[in-house]
Amino acid sequence: MKILLHGIGFTKEFLPYVEQLIVTLQSHQFTVYFTESFSKSLKKHAVKQAPNTIVVSSSELSGIDFAVSVGGDGTLLDTVSLIGALEIPIIGINTGRLGFLATVAKENLEQAIQDLALGHYTIESRTLVCIESNRPLLNGLNFGLNEFTIHKRDTSSMITVHTYINGQYLNSYWADGLIVATPTGSTGYSLSCGGPLITPGAKNFVITPVSPHNLNVRPIIVPDDSEITFTIEGRSEKFLVSLDSRSTAVDASYQLKLRKAHFSAKLVKFHSYGYFDTLRQKLNWGFDMRN
Structure with a gap:
């Protein structure tokens, strides 16, 4: 079985766990890339490159069975971008703080690899925008796991985003x-702006305004087979658009259309994982602050 390790940086303190990960994978006869x-x-x-490991470029990933993301949630998002339409299942090893997407703690590395070798896991399909x-x-990286965002630049005045669902006018957001x-992204930026939590298997998107001027505007959930288009106005000539952690400046001449990607992100979940457990433990969801 071929296993790809991906990371965009980790601290020196995590090196023993990286070495442990590589040794454990090779002890189960995995070919490590x-x-x-x-x-x-x-x-x-x-750190010297471990024996029997191979360095590959992003164009050489065909045939990889699993990808291991070594880092935090940002690294896992980067892994999704790297894999794209290949839909290689991803295991998230958490070296960061929250680890909402990268759910395998460094202390549980050996157990996770053993479960992988024995087939004791499930694969969740997560919708991409x-x-x-x-x-x-x-x-050209026009897909993301968490969210698509239109935002004003720096300290410029607010913008107006005219929004349409399947060609029908929805609202103008000041x-x-x-x-x-996406449902995966509903626990991130959207949540901090007052959006609802959506379970991973739901077939929906949530549209959430950021600091709206008209306070009666609230987030709205729409089917994920919707085609959403935008027209942007503002005093500034430039606006920011982003997909997950990637952003760029655009102007009003850009015609933007959003839909569900034709492929999905595959996340490996071991039997100790529970979505609602993660909500309670890492977001303190339902936690009684009086205690």
């Missing part, structure tokens, strides 16, 4: 910005 960025991180800390434009955008989040 490194992405170029992961290999560079090892070299940065003067896709943005189309009449002009090149985000270097706000700092607008978020369209």
Whole structure:
């Protein structure tokens, strides 16, 4: 079985766990591959490339059975971008703080790899959001796991985002910005702006305004087979659009259309994982603050 390790940087304190991960994978007869960025991180800390490992580029991922994201949730999002339409199942090893998407704690590495070898896992399909434009955008990486966001630049005045669902006028949002989040992304930026939580298997998007001027505007949930289009106005000539952690400046000449991507992100979940447990433990959902 072929296993790809990907990371975009980790601290020196995590090196023993990286070494443990590689040794454990090889002890189960997995063939271990490194992405170029992961290999560079090892070299940065003067760690020699482990025996029987291979460094591969992003164009050489066909045939990989599983990808292991070593880092926080940001690294997992980067792994999704790297894999794209190949739909290689991803295991998230958490070296960060929250680890809402990267759910395997470093202390549970050996158990996770053993469960992987024994087939004691499930694979969740997570919806991706896709943005189309009449002009090149985000270097062609037009999909994201969490959300698509339109936002004003810096300290400029609020913007107006005219929004349409399947060609029908929905609303004009006078706000700092607008978020369209997937169920996975509903626990992120959208949640902090007052959006609802959506369970991963739901077939919906949530549209959430950022600091709206008209206070009677609230988030709305729409089917994920909807086609959502936007027209943007504002005093500034430029606006920011982002997919997960990737952002770029655009102007009003960009015609933006959002839909569900034709492929999905596959996340490996072990039997100890529970979505609602994660909500309670990592977001303190339902926690009684009086105690």
